Amino acid sequence: MEDILKKAEQARESLIPSKSEAVYQKEYKIYLDWLTRKNVMPKDITETVFLAYFQELSETYSPNSLWTKWSMLKSMVTIHEKRDITKFNKLQAFLKRKSKSYKPKKSAVSSPKDVIRFLNDIHLLHKHLPSSAPGHHFLVPPFSAVFRLQHPLQNPVFQGMGVPL
Template identity: 90%
Template structure:
């Protein structure tokens, strides 16, 4: 970076950025630039007061978008009303996430051998968690919806001999192909469609 690159150049750059990026993203870019300029050029852009004032002004009236959140009523409505022939996989993902508080990677790694059916309850072992500590949870029928019949239906539609629990679900049957993390991650969005 030439020594004649001044605060005015940075201001022009960030004014251009502010037309397409949110203030949060602009601050992220500033932080990355600050680190790179400090390391490679031995210059301190934290002393560019006009630049920081510009970024603060842009941030002042900014309201970040809120992510859509499923309410308990939305979850129950989806589990009750969505047709099983299309949404059974998404229902099972939602049930396992709801009862177990599982991360998507924990659901992805879940195996059929991790699930034990004890008639009135299903016990699920989660051996590979992010914290390195295995955990167990139970799935029971709630007053508002029956989770166990949905799990049993999904398990009955799975082909034998495949260890991964979550498999692709098409035309009211499971295929032998395990689902990936992107399909798993889209399950909550599917429940908003109903």
């Protein structure tokens, strides 16, 4: 029987991805600290407690982050407290409702003209800096290495830019 318990404990420990274990532990600790501040014992958790916790989180985090935190806590609570929070339907409904109205921010995208202008500016800066200037040799080589890999020399967009490819 002892052998079975050891095997079960090993299996339980492998439920958390090894690369992410520190992140999961940190998230679980944040949750436990919140419980302590609210004078709630981990054994007393209910869906209401989780709703309150996620309501507070929703004031700071995006719905995508809330789902990530829910997933991490789901695993950690299952392992450490042997509770199944996937049955907390109101909590899942809350998270879905938060996600419905969420519109992620779009990142600014540089146009090819912006990239060429930036590289030309770097090249000009590199040309006019004395070779003894700090960091002089760090400016252009990384860019030229990237473009050598991403855009072969025959690419007409990058020919004649004045940047050493």
